[in-house]
Amino acid sequence: MSSPSVGSSARLDPIQGVLEILDRAAMTGTNKLGLILTLLDLAPTLDTDAPGITRTHLAERYLEIHWEHATPYAGPDGDVTLRQSSARKRRGDGTTADDTKVMQEVHRLRKLLKCHNRGDLREKPLDIVKHGIKDSEWHLEWEEEYETALARVRASLLKNPVRYLQRLPGNPDPFLYDPTSDKSGITLLPGVVESLTKFAGILRPLVEFRFAQAVVRFNHETLKLPVDDVYSHLFGRERLMPPPAMRERLVQIQDGRCIFTGHPLPATGGSLDHVMPWSRVRLSQIENFLMTTRSVNSKKADSLLAPDAVERWLHHFNSNSVEIQECANDHNWPAGIDGVRRVAANIYEALDATTGVWDVDRGIQPIGDEGKRKVLALLQ
Structure with a gap:
């Protein structure tokens, strides 16, 4: 596949652009990789003539992908909650956030399930969780907390990674979406829907494995196991x-x-x-x-x-x-x-x-x- 070099002013082929992100982008968390997986999931659902994704739709799929990652990892010394960020940020209340925003919200929602004695749902896909709660006495509380989580993830996505995903050494032109799109969402550039849909079977395993490598790196102090094990834990199909x-x-x-x-x-x-x-x-x-x-x-x-x-x-x-x-x-x-x-x-x-x-x-x-x-x- 031939395309301009990263340093040229012409737009990168979207597939080469994704490969460049995997190879060269700076990452202190999994945010960028999570966004790529989200775009791969949503591309086949889009009309090529109107390839827009609302911020809510983007946030929903982003949250669904990460929901499965909160299951504790069974390490040699007991269960471990895997972090997806190496950064630690001081909050206004004096506490420290030591994970990505989406994972903070996932853990908060999972805690709510446990409080209502529905911890069994925590290992189910988020779609199944929603179905299982809709007739419960506390479904309104869940819906309110879920909407709060969604709003926080939407805001976080706009700051990072939507703003920074396409920033690479050499400053290539945007190759996936227009970063100046309306704040209500993003619009994929011409040809991107077709490319992501066509090559998803090749790109997805690469992105997932890179994701697992990053998680191993962020948890190196407590986790010293093969990346293949973490890959299976994060992206194994059996739980779904x-x-x-x-x-x-x-x-x-x-x-x-x-x-x-x-x-x-x-x-x-x-x-x-x-x-x-x-x-x-x-x-x-x-x-x-x-x-x-x-x-x-x-x-x-x-x-x-x-x-x-x-x-x-x-x-x-x-x-x-x-x-x-x-x-x-x-x-x-x-x-x-x-x-x-x-x-x-x-x-x-x-x-x-x-x-x-x-x-x-x-x-x-x-x-x-x-x-x-x-x-x-x-x-x-």
């Missing part, structure tokens, strides 16, 4: 998977068979697959889950589906929409097929014809122009 009872229900809705092959699922229930791969986009809605065999899941891995497989997936959800919605309701799990279809369409729209997709019978094959058109027609 549906519970066993929900998986059993999904198997029942599928009549005990794999949607892709028609083969019976094993008595143990099989393997849960993210239809739109987790490496490309973090979609936790129930419509992005299917139960398959371990063999099928291993073969598909992090690939997108070929047209025939997309058709089988959509047919399944169209035919069982009522039962699937009931399953989501019973387990307080987020749902929304329209949102999943929209994100999937944006991901396929950004593909080259040579991109490999998983075909049930032939394995990984180029999607081709005709295959891309078929998938987009199905998703519309």
Whole structure:
């Protein structure tokens, strides 16, 4: 990929710009890396003709990403609360803030759950927490505290990292968004939505690993373990998977068979697959889950589906929409097929014809122009 050098006045290619941030940007915390992950998550949800992100939407996703990081790390000498900043700032009340603003707010919200004897929700995705609290007697208190946290994260994002993310040695022009955008949000520059969507599967693991390296560095006094362990702790998928009872229900809705092959699922229930791969986009809605065999899941891995497989997936959800919605309701799990279809369409729209997709019978094959058109027609 050719693009101007950092010292030139021309705009960097957005992908090279992100790589430059990972390699050269100064960081005393994970704020910049968290913002990159947020942009990677939100890019497939945006209209390329109106690539604006409100500050609230940005803050919500930023908070959701960091929520999972507050689970204590099981170190050799006991559980450790991992810090995401090396800076310590003196507050007006005389206390010291020794973590990023978003992590301070996450810990405050998690403490509220514990105070109301719902500590079990702390290890669940934030979407699930919201569902689990909405009918409680104290849901208004939660909503008020959540809005306070969101307001503080919004303000913090505007100061740092939104203002400083694109500042690199050599002072290149902005390459992701216009830093002078209206204070209500940010507007991604032309081509950025397409680039981030197209290369998310490559960029996300790099950003996450760099994030884990930074966390290891900030906790070096209490943590002396391989960065791989911290990476798994921060970004492992298992905590964001549906519970066993929900998986059993999904198997029942599928009549005990794999949607892709028609083969019976094993008595143990099989393997849960993210239809739109987790490496490309973090979609936790129930419509992005299917139960398959371990063999099928291993073969598909992090690939997108070929047209025939997309058709089988959509047919399944169209035919069982009522039962699937009931399953989501019973387990307080987020749902929304329209949102999943929209994100999937944006991901396929950004593909080259040579991109490999998983075909049930032939394995990984180029999607081709005709295959891309078929998938987009199905998703519309």
